[in-house]
Amino acid sequence: MSTGSRAPKALLVVLGTATALVLSGCGAGGLQIRAGSVEPASAASIVITPAPTGEPVAPAARLVVKADAGRLTAVRVVGPDGPVEGVLSVDGRTFMVAGGKLDYDSSYTVEAEAVDRVGVPTRSTTILQTVAPSSFLGFTMSPREGAVVGVGLPIRLTLDQGLPTNSARRAFERTLAVRVDGEKVDGSWSWDSSNVVSYRPAEYWPGHATVTVTARLKGQRFTSKIWGQADRTLTFATGAAMVSYVDIQKHTMRVTRDGKTVKRIPITTGKEGFTTRSGVKVISTKEPTRLMDASTGGTLVNDPEYYRLEVKWAMRLTNSGEFIHAAPWSVAEQGKENVSHGCTGMSDANAKWLYDRSRIGDVVVYTGSNREMQPWNGIGLWNTPYDEWKAGSAFA
Template sequence: MSVVSACSDSPKALTGSKSDPSGSPSASQSDAKITASIPADATDVKVNRSLRLNVDGGTFQTVSVAGTSGELQGALAGDKLSWQSSGRLQPGETYRVRGVAVDQDGHQTVYRSKFSTQNLSMDQQTFPSFFPLPGATVGVGMPAIIRFDVPIENKASIEKHLHVTSVPAQPGAFHWVSDTEVHWRPQNYWQPGTKVTVNADIDSIPAGNGIFGQKSRTSSFTIGRSMISKVNTKTDQMRVFQDGKLVRTIPITTGQQPKYTTRSGVKVIVEKYRKKRMNSETVGIDPNGPDGYNIAGVEYAMRITYSGEFLHAAPWSVGSQGHANVSHGCTGMSTANAAWLYGQTLIGDVVEYSGTDKPMTLTNGIGDWNLPFDQYAAGSALS
């Protein structure tokens, strides 16, 4: 039988037992001494720790680390003097370590130990989700968005393990818009046809305040054709460009000024509804008041701000479209034009507004393009 490993004076040094390959005591003592970075029988081991085994007076033959949910991945160094884990520890698991080394005379040392990791509740783990959804085709203004269900305090620790790659490659940067949401946008609008991959490799990575990443996830999406619409609130016209070519000019009406001024700046289509009830109560206007409204089944509604600005069909204002601003902030057009636009639109398409002194903001919808790129990049935790 094997002799139980003995702890050294150092909490990080454990000397392996001496045994022959069959596990019975060896007639000759091996000079190979194995130590491990995590002590035998350790409990509540942090999941962000790594495991390293070293051998003096010999070389490793094999190392294996078996956890409850599978093997902990790792590799021997080229000189076989050490083994380093590459996989990450999982919470609430027991790991059993076995390392076999031989000295220059071929005498064998077998090292065995076990340790257990800390248990983590769901409130102690943060899970990443993606927008756009995996496999989506989106417009050239759509940033890669990663949302977390538990707030991130140590954003730098997490961001080091977030990666966005694209084909073709385009320079860009992360920007934290809150403790639970980080965006990545290219320096300029995406090139049409770009393939984008988002990797949140945060499994067991510390997020601060005792929180760790719950799971590593990857997503990908595709950029479609370029569609950029330009709205001029002074001329009440919207020009729609596809792949740089003007394909339609649409008479529109925007927010009545100064009471319901439509915001100027770069907006992005975030949602589409074939029909949507629009109730002024959702934007702080009493539906029973003189400016109130509660309209069922507004057609071809495309959201561009979280505060309630949409592009949509507005047959009730056709007489003002192209001539006057009479809406509560939305961009209204004829039903025929709205149906055409809706049919052409992807989530992530860009709508650029000009003509008012009320600015679009970063977080009222997808407002990423309203910051100059150097200011946007400064919102990275690693900047």
């Protein structure tokens, strides 16, 4: 926002109703000569931080007007949208405007008056110009604003441009905060690439909770050209804590809700050559029907293991193609034998029951095979020990 043609008002108001920011001292020490008389100069002086050097300042900077050897009697900051609010200290010596109150590429006129201990006044006026960045940083978040998800879904921010250096990523992480029901949580960010960063708590999210993500971007500088444009606050919620446990050897799934077992389901998993992975998996998609085609996994059409069929109540667990779904053709083997191509099959009735009660982000823990789940294969980050996860932070 350019304000070169918008002249600020110059009227000074008394503190208590005034708003304030940046000053350049122009009071003089010694004596003042007025109309042939000699008057003592004020011992008070007005100082601002950051000091007015003529260089543009960042809107994120906390700006302070201070009276040395005296107290402030009036301060006013006026910009393109009118006065800017600030807070006067109890002793009347300091007037502060919090960071983020100013806009980019804007001019602000600041006026202040102070008196020394015997009441002799001084005044100061300056013009403050804020920076005009050439590029702003934005991002999208998963889960989306207002979503209700399972307790295993991490936060994933995708930046609209990359931050190539560790110092830039630290600056971005520093703007972020995550709270659960208003309280701090033990968790960490970890960078997947220069423009993707994810957050997970040390353990799963609690069920029935509200998660708030704040990004204090306004006025923050990340590189010589990239700045944060505006602060953002996003929220999502967790549903019931649905965590299911699959025993590959016993061919059973135990479904828990908020820590209590609510159902045991006979299942079948991957046969020899198509072994289902052990580890922590998270439901990433839900589809009432899905066409399963073995060729997407590299199986040739003339291979005896090739298949192409439509299945019901499909929930994806890995990028490589493991799903939970209805498998009515294998009901006789469910609970007894592993006969699938890696998916977890169950009856139509059980698959629909689970589908209707599941959310994206629900957790499914598999044990019983010597084939391990990879952290990159779907939402597999829970297979990374927390200390290793934290090593992906720019602050590690």
